Structure formats: C-alpha cells, structure tokens
Amino acid sequence: METLTLKLQGMSCAGCARNIERTIGSVPGVSDCSVNFGIEQATVSYNPRQTNLKTIQKAVTAAGYGASLLEDEFCLLRRKTGLPRRNFGNYSIKFW
Numbered sequence: 001m002e003t004l005t006l007k008l009q010g011m012s013c014a015g016c017a018r019n020i021e022r023t024i025g026s027v028p029g030v031s032d033c034s035v036n037f038g039i040e041q042a043t044v045s046y047n048p049r050q051t052n053l054k055t056i057q058k059a060v061t062a063a064g065y066g067a068s069l070l071e072d073e074f075c076l077l078r079r080k081t082g083l084p085r086r087n088f089g090n091y092s093i094k095f096w
Contacts, residue, residue, distance in 0.1 A: 001031060004053065006042045008035065009066030016065070023063040027051055042067065 011017055017037040024033040024042060029050025035042045044056060053069060060067040 001045050002048050003043060003045045005070045006044065006056070006060075006067040007070050008040045008042055008060070009068075011037060011040060011065065013037075019063060020060060020065055020067075023059050024056055027056055027059050030056065041070070 008020060011020065014037050017035040020042060021033050021035040024030055024035075024044055027046075029047045030044060031047065032045040033042060046056070057067050
C-alpha cells in the first residue's frame, strides 16, 4: 500500500467532501480515503498495482472537482523515482 495527499479544489460544503470521499473510495485499488474539508485535502491509501494518481485524479474530475498532488508528496515521488537533484548556480535543491 502507498499513501498520498491531494490538494482538492471546488468544495463548497461538507457534502462535497463526502462526495469526493465516496468517489475516491470507489476507485478499484483504493483501500482508504479521508477528506478534510477545512484544509481541502484528501489522504488516500491505495495499491499501486491496481491504481495510480492519474486514475484517482480522473475520478475526482469526473465528479466535478479538482485534485492535485501536494508539493511535498511530489518531492517524495521524485525521490522514489531516483530523479537527480537540480542545481541553480550556487544553490541546489535536492528532490528527495
């Protein structure tokens, strides 16, 4: 199992949060989804052999909302894929 955190867009009430939670939870391979309306985020546990970020995002979009991977989660994915660090002059940022 893997876990990711999504930044959600388009929610206007707690009912929207429940709708997104049900939508993500219905994606095959998703084992758990928790939506926090206050901070507009969803935490999703899923089996990477059965689903992926794009599939989960498509489900959220089809329900009328938006979902993007949080910046820190993006950095974690960069580390897992082994992408090199980026250098900017005397500064460097390591995507770990």
